[in-house]
Amino acid sequence: MDGHSSAAALPIAGMASREEPLGSLFDAHHERLYRLARRMTRSVDDALDLVQETFVRAARDPHAIPYGTAPEEAWLVRVLVNVQRDAWRRAAVRRRFAPRLAEPGAAEAPQEAALIARSVVWHALASLPPRRRAVVILRELEALPVPEIAALLGVSAITIRWHLAAGLRRLRQVIADQREDRK
Amino acid sequence: MNDVHEQLRRDDPLPGDLRALEAARAELRRKVIERSSSLSAEPPARSRRAALLAIAAVLTATIAGGVVSMWSGSATVVAAVRFEVRLAEDAPAEGLTPASVEGSTRTIYLHDEVVVTNGHILRTRVAEDMTPGRCRVEVVFTPEGRTRMQAATAGHIGRPVAILIDGRVVLAPTLRAVIAESAVITGSYTREEAERLAEGLRLGR
Numbered sequence: 001m002d003g004h005s006s007a008a009a010l011p012i013a014g015m016a017s018r019e020e021p022l023g024s025l026f027d028a029h030h031e032r033l034y035r036l037a038r039r040m041t042r043s044v045d046d047a048l049d050l051v052q053e054t055f056v057r058a059a060r061d062p063h064a065i066p067y068g069t070a071p072e073e074a075w076l077v078r079v080l081v082n083v084q085r086d087a088w089r090r091a092a093v094r095r096r097f098a099p100r101l102a103e104p105g106a107a108e109a110p111q112e113a114a115l116i117a118r119s120v121v122w123h124a125l126a127s128l129p130p131r132r133r134a135v136v137i138l139r140e141l142e143a144l145p146v147p148e149i150a151a152l153l154g155v156s157a158i159t160i161r162w163h164l165a166a167g168l169r170r171l172r173q174v175i176a177d178q179r180e181d182r183k
Numbered sequence: 184m185n186d187v188h189e190q191l192r193r194d195d196p197l198p199g200d201l202r203a204l205e206a207a208r209a210e211l212r213r214k215v216i217e218r219s220s221s222l223s224a225e226p227p228a229r230s231r232r233a234a235l236l237a238i239a240a241v242l243t244a245t246i247a248g249g250v251v252s253m254w255s256g257s258a259t260v261v262a263a264v265r266f267e268v269r270l271a272e273d274a275p276a277e278g279l280t281p282a283s284v285e286g287s288t289r290t291i292y293l294h295d296e297v298v299v300t301n302g303h304i305l306r307t308r309v310a311e312d313m314t315p316g317r318c319r320v321e322v323v324f325t326p327e328g329r330t331r332m333q334a335a336t337a338g339h340i341g342r343p344v345a346i347l348i349d350g351r352v353v354l355a356p357t358l359r360a361v362i363a364e365s366a367v368i369t370g371s372y373t374r375e376e377a378e379r380l381a382e383g384l385r386l387g388r
Contacts, residue, residue, distance in 0.1 A: 030208070034204045039197055044203040047200070048211055062306050063309075071310060136191075140191050141192065175187065
């Protein structure tokens with residue numbers, strides 16, 4: 001502890017509530033997380049569950065949360081992507097051991113299947129690994145610059161560009177296949 | 184490329200589903216708090232580790248004050264760090280105790296009353312500082328700690344407040360606003376030093 005102390009004590013800024021730290025964390029970041037979660041999941045309920053799980057993981061390990069609004073946000077976004085990735089891996093294992101359950105459309109209600117049919121590109125987006133999906137969403141829909149996405153997800157800009165290129169290539173292929181089918 | 188962008192935008196579910204968040208916000212918040220509250224009944228691994236470290240520190244250290252970091256073989260055992268916040272003045276006066284501010288030639292004059300101490304710490308966090316490779320420690324106060332800090336600092340704006348670690352004044356910033364929720368200890372610490380400080384502050388509760 002030989003560090004040279006130099007700065008000031010500060011009150012936490014931008015907290016909407018003084019009720020409790022977790023409540024404050026929720027108030028400050030839930031909308032941002034929901035925006036990403038809704039685009040990364042198939043339904044409102046899935047998105048709300050994902051946001052809820054993200055904050056519960058934060059509550060399990062409060063000391064891991066960095067200080068400051070931007071670092072908090074980045075940390076929570078990474079947790080959200082990891083939660084989604086865990087779910088994606090579990091689903092992959094289920095598909096491997098019970099392939100019939102995963103046949104396209106088998107588990108989807110007719111209405112949902114119709115919705116997906118209108119939005120092939122979103123269907124393809126949902127098939128991307130979660131981190132790649134998040135990169136495409138943050139770049140294409142939230143229009144964030146690559147360095148900002150890199151900071152948010154805690155990886156290098158090169159990795160982001162690689163995910164972006166691979167994700168867009170996949171989505172373009174899906175659109176091209178769709179056009180072929182229509183001919 | 185444009186096709187992808189346009190199709191993603193055209194079928195984006197978010198604009199239509201923002202209202203769903205409005206409707207679910209309060210319930211979602213309640214569920215998060217409720218589920219998190221139930222977690223406290225089951226201490227997470229980190230808390231158990233902290234408890235083991237505390238026990239190890241007590242067993243290993245008969246060191247007076249218990250305020251030093253110790254190494255035993257290759258394992259680091261962190262002992263409690265005594266934390267205090269006190270009001271201070273720039274000029275001497277009767278009843279005040281002079282103290283040097285670490286890393287500077289400045290002397291401040293401490294009030295006797297301790298505003299908050301380890302017992303008022305709810306949690307600590309280590310975060311990257313502005314200086315690359317350096318870290319700071321944030322201390323978040325309990326509700327009682329917040330009340331005490333708010334009451335003490337409200338009438339002290341423009342004057343110094345001292346943060347003491349193990350009886351040494353490590354920071355004495357001039358108050359520019361009321362402090363309630365937290366304090367930040369920025370000391371150009373390495374991550375290891377900051378982690379040790381943060382752990383020591385928690386152990387001292």
